[in-house]
Amino acid sequence: MSTPAELPKEPPKPDYINRFFGGPPLSVLFRLVLLSILVGVILEALGFDPWNILESIQRLIQHIWDLGFDAVRYLWRYLLLGAVVVVPIWFLLRLTRTPRGR
Numbered sequence: 001m002s003t004p005a006e007l008p009k010e011p012p013k014p015d016y017i018n019r020f021f022g023g024p025p026l027s028v029l030f031r032l033v034l035l036s037i038l039v040g041v042i043l044e045a046l047g048f049d050p051w052n053i054l055e056s057i058q059r060l061i062q063h064i065w066d067l068g069f070d071a072v073r074y075l076w077r078y079l080l081l082g083a084v085v086v087v088p089i090w091f092l093l094r095l096t097r098t099p100r101g102r
Helices: 016-021 025-045 053-096
Strands: none
Touching: 016 025
């Protein structure tokens, strides 16, 4: 008579659910919920609407486009404002430091 230790062992059955989820299903589900909340907060801050995602993406692109041109307009204003002060001072310094005939 053979003892239980001598019986051939069956190969372990593959755990298809763990393999499909990439780990224990509850753990993976919990991580997906946390990641979804984090991404949702970020997308909400960017102005996305979950019920109309395509329109939200279009609005975001339009907003970024508008910000780009607003930045150029403000940069131009700052350049002009600074030039009103810097260029005359530079010009006066250049006039006072020019060598007087040799």
